[in-house]
Amino acid sequence: MSVLAVIEHDRGTIATASLGVLTAARNLAAQMGTSLEAVTVGSNADALASVAGQYGATVVHQAHHDALTDFGPEAWGEAVAQVVRATSPQVVIGTGTERGHEVIAQVAARLDLPASMNCTEFDSSFNGTQPLRVVRARWGGSLLEQAEVDATIKLVTLANHTVDAVEAPTSASNTVHNVNLDSSVMHSFVQDRVERVAGVTLATAPxxxxxxxxxxxxxxxxxxxxxxxxxxxxxxxxxxxxxxxxxxxxxxxxxxxxxxxxxxxxxxxxxxxxxxxxxxxxxxxxxxxxxxxxxxxxxxxxxxxxxxxxxxxxxxxxxxxxxxx
Amino acid sequence: MNILVCVKRVPAPGARINITDDGQAVDTAFLGFTVSPHEECAVEQAVQLVEKHGGEVTVLTLGPAEAEEQLRTAVSVGAAKAVLVPITESDWDPQRTAQAIASVITDLENANGKYDLVLFGNESADSCGYQVGIRVALKLGRPMVNGAKGLDIEGSVAKVRRESDAGQEIYMLPLPSAVGVKEGINLPRYPTMKGRLASKKVDVTRTESTGSVGGLKMIQLQRPPERVSNTQILGTGPEAASAVVDLLEELGVFK
Incomplete structure (x- = not known):
């Protein structure tokens, strides 16, 4: 019984969206009277356990496999799905980013569970036993939808920038999960990467x-x-x-x-x-x-x-x- | 090279999206409809690949009977065949949609052979679920990457380029595979006269399909809080330049 936050990172560097996810997941866990746990994919993200601990995660599940050195949507989805299967959280929250949506969608497909993307609110009376009421963004945020996620394990992503990161330090213990990845998930790994040239971009320009x-x-x-x-x-x-x-x-x-x-x-x-x-x-x-x-x-x-x-x-x-x- | 492209019919909103009184749908009384933007680019990409490598493009949609209009639009820009999976509701949930589409694709492939590529849009413009393509690809047992800003065929491999915060990533998916396309991968063409004629003549295949209702249920739509701005008019014409630069100074962006 837990709320599981899926930590997004790039070769071990945490995505800032993950901090909002940890905060939102901790708040939800508190109202449900359960604990916040987190999952990282790949041993290059093991050091992020301390960050998760800063945000209140009591257990950090570390999915390990030799192939998990870079991002791969299917391998990441399968790895998180195996951790979800092993730990049975009531809610799983991912980042509302391109990778975050993709990983949660992969988990949903693999476990045949519903998934609600870009949530902006969670029902404040949710206690873990009933369907989870959410508000989610449609039309890129110009319209909202009240929706219900009805499943034993509720998969969601948190719309970016909706929850500010707030620390709540605790000491997290680590659990390593050696996941099994068959050849079917090995094709969609990043094969090559051209790093972005430093400078002002449209997204960051003042x-x-x-x-x-x-x-x-x-x-x-x-x-x-x-x-x-x-x-x-x-x-x-x-x-x-x-x-x-x-x-x-x-x-x-x-x-x-x-x-x-x-x-x-x-x-x-x-x-x-x-x-x-x-x-x-x-x-x-x-x-x-x-x-x-x-x-x-x-x-x-x-x-x-x-x-x-x-x-x-x-x-x-x-x-x-x-x-x- | 045979390519199947899944598209969705969505309203084309202008300045404001209104909701019906019961909160169950977008009020489309005064709106036109279009192919969801990412999928429009998926159709264009498929047509370009077929122009280069041969083969043909089939376009498929699950939607109301009127979605035939969007299939014909796709034919007018180069798709050869069109398949409509009709539903009576305005939309199905993602699990049900994926189940129905995967089952139709399986039937089509059993009858006509495998599609080398199945393309989707990164996410639909209206419901923004980010998952139907991924669910379908898994059911069909083929590798899938979303967010493609580049897609080429090199031998028996689909080379996918996508952008991340860190830079450009390259993925190599063995065919047959599935790819979710993002706007910006190309600039969709306008229909030619020949294309328009073809779109009128094409036989749209109707294939009924069912799917079990999934666990994500829409309760109702709501408008986000309106951004009310008491717009300060700084002036009219070039004479306002001084007031604009005053403002830039005040905001600290002009030093």
Whole structure:
């Protein structure tokens, strides 16, 4: 009887989303009157037991196998499934990330259990015996669903950034599980990796200057590039822009693009459709530049300038240069 | 190279998603429908692979009778065959969906031979379950990787590229395999006149399938708290530049 937190890591480096998962799982375990346990995959993650202990895990299950040196969705799913089988937790919580969803889905498929992804809330009266009521994000978070997970073992992922990490140190004991992995799960391992070049990315930039359909062409992004450059930021865009072939998909902000959270998001000629908004809504400040003062993005933004972006954006860059002398 | 692509019909929302009065569905009275974005790219990727390596693309959907429209859309951009697994409800839970789809694929393969690749979208745009493809692949006994931002065939291996926080990862899956595709892998083409004609003529195969109801039950939909913003209009036209830079200074992003 326990709540099991699945720790996401990359070659032994913990994913920050795991800390929110440990915190949420500990809170749930406390209300159920049971203990928080955690699982790590691969011996290169053994050192993370101390981190799990910092967040209140009393037991850390360490899934070991010689092949578990890098990420592999099927091998990780099978390894966690075997730990779940061996320990029968009432709830299993994974990270609401690409890898987290994938591992929980693999566990669910292997154990033929339901799984509810991107949960934002768990029923505060849940005691472990009844179906688990959750609220989960649909449409990239623009719609919520109240759902019920009815199974002996409830598999869920926690939507990212919904629970802040809070420590609650305890001393964790470690249990090693030597898992059996047959050849069927050995194909989908990372075979090669090209490390990302260090630098400001769309996801981490403090300033994002973004353009939508209103920009009009690939060439017309030049003034946005200039403004982003002056502010140490990067250029983003809406889905309409990528669909028109004006910019690469790597610049796309939105449900099917990148989720951003800059200090300021400058949205130029973007209407603010749901698809785009869910990717931008975590921005700390939003400045909309738009000809239409009724545009969705204008009504949701903290600040707006009404008018033609093609004139306004160069004027802002000019003013910045003027003040810098 | 024969490829099966599973797609889902989803509403195409604009600025706001409304819910029906009973909270059971998205109010689609004023909405169009589309192929879920990741799957639109899966269809394009399949068509490109077949153009390069030969073979044909079959597109499959489990959905209401109207989902035939999305199958025809896929044919208009290059799919050759279309299979509809009709359901009377608006949606099935992930376990039931996966069971029904896997059973139809097994029947199709028994009749026509194995698909080298079965493609899915990374997650559907509406229910965002992140699991149907993974469940189907396991039932079919083939390796599966989700989140593909690149997919090529090298001999008898599918080379999958995907992005992680650390960089680009490469996976090599022996065929037959299954892959979940993410938007950005390609730029889907527009239908040609020839494609539009083909989409009108194609026979959509209807295959009934059942599946047992799974353990994830939707109770109801709700809207998240509305973000109400008292938008401060800094000005109109280029004259507002000074007020904008004042704001940037105030927020500490312009030093």
């Amino acid at each position: 300033v994002v200057v973004s353009g939508g359909r209103g920009v009009g062409s690939a060439e017309a992004f030049a003034p946005l590039e200039e403004l982003a450059g002056l502010l140490g930021g990067v250029v983003g865009c809406s889905r309409a822009v990528t669909n028109n072939g004006w910019r690469n998909h790597t610049d796309q902000v939105g449900q099917t693009g990148t989720r951003i959270a800059p200090d300021i998001y400058i949205a130029c000629g973007i209407s603010g459709a749901i698809q785009h908004w869910v990717g931008a809504m975590a921005s700390k400040n939003i400045l909309a530049i738009n000809t239409d003062k009724e545009a969705n993005i204008v009504t949701k933004a903290g600040y707006a300038v009404i008018g033609d972006l093609h004139k306004i954006v160069p004027a802002i860059s000019e003013e910045i240069r003027r003040r810098r002398g």
